[in-house]
Amino acid sequence: MNLSWPTILRSLAALWLLSGAAGFAQAQTLTGDVRAGQQRAEMCIGCHGVVGYQNSFPEIHKVPKISGQSAPYIVSSLRAYQTGQRRHPTMRGIASALSEQEMADLAAFYASHSDKKAAAVPRSASVEVAALLEKGACMVCHGANFSQPIEPNTPKIGGQHADYLFVALRAYTVEGNRVVGRASPVMSGIAKRYTLAELRAMAAYLASVEGELSTVPQPGFR
Ligand code: HEC
Numbered sequence: 615m616n617l618s619w620p621t622i623l624r625s626l627a628a629l630w631l632l633s634g635a636a637g638f639a640q641a642q643t644l645t646g647d648v649r650a651g652q653q654r655a656e657m658c659i660g661c662h663g664v665v666g667y668q669n670s671f672p673e674i675h676k677v678p679k680i681s682g683q684s685a686p687y688i689v690s691s692l693r694a695y696q697t698g699q700r701r702h703p704t705m706r707g708i709a710s711a712l713s714e715q716e717m718a719d720l721a722a723f724y725a726s727h728s729d730k731k732a733a734a735v736p737r738s739a740s741v742e743v744a745a746l747l748e749k750g751a752c753m754v755c756h757g758a759n760f761s762q763p764i765e766p767n768t769p770k771i772g773g774q775h776a777d778y779l780f781v782a783l784r785a786y787t788v789e790g791n792r793v794v795g796r797a798s799p800v801m802s803g804i805a806k807r808y809t810l811a812e813l814r815a816m817a818a819y820l821a822s823v824e825g826e827l828s829t830v831p832q833p834g835f836r
């Protein structure tokens with residue numbers, strides 16, 4: 615039997631789909647209100663509403679694009695900052711101040727905040743990067759153009775900022791640090807199979823994909 619890493623990952627993806635689908639049913643009990651979310655977003659736009667805004671922790675990188683991201687993933691990532699599963703002092707402080715309803719409202723707002731559509735034809739990757747993506751079966755879970763995740767708690771990553779993608783990927787490899795790192799049953803195992811240079815190369819390619827994410831400028835508020 616051929617138990618290559620991509621084969622194992624494909625089975626993992628199927629399992630993840632099942633467990634994630636259960637989590638989705640749970641997350642769906644709260645319906646988000648776009649208008650309430652828009653008001654609540656005043657505490658977010660200083661960073662997520664400024665095009666190209668940079669954060670300096672743990673190194674200088676652009677704040678992630680969240681407009682057009684899927685609502686269930688926004689909620690699940692905010693929960694991960696709350697619980698410390700994702701270690702990040704700023705986002706932990708911010709997420710900890712939010713109720714489940716407020717997170718649902720913010721997620722509904724940001725999910726509806728961009729109508730960008732992913733390109734119909736996927737952008738081709740270099741031979742080297744294509745091999746890296748194949749090794750990690752990335753497209754199996756993150757979907758066509760890395761913009762159609764197979765289950766709701768998986769993010770769209772096509773067109774996300776390269777420097778943020780790299781910081782996020784590296785964070786999945788970090789353990790035992792109080793302020794940096796992400797624990798994910800899926801991504802931790804995957805990210806650790808690459809060198810930092812390889813993670814950087816995949817991040818650069820993923821950022822070049824025409825996806826659905828954007829930062830929608832909201833200068834009026836600040
Ligand atoms: C001071 C700047 C700042 C503010 C204010 C802020 N964020 Fe963030 N946010 C960040 C940074 C930096 C990250 C990346 C953290 C990391 O590396 O995991 C992030 C990550 C996120 C993520 C995860 C994105 C992903 O792709 O995984 C979500 C969702 C998010 N923020 C939503 C919000 C919401 C909603 C608010 C307002 C309630 C908010 N943020 C306020 C800086 C900020």
Ligand code: HEC
Binds near residue numbers: 782
């Ligand atoms: C089995 C499914 C699966 C596979 C395969 C997979 N991912 Fe993921 N990915 C996920 C899930 C689920 C998350 C959300 C984890 C979390 O909550 O932090 C994620 C998160 C990410 C993030 C963080 C995005 C953000 O906005 O913070 C990046 C970057 C990423 N994956 C890139 C990759 C790359 C590159 C590969 C291939 C080398 C890959 N993924 C393979 C399921 C998968």
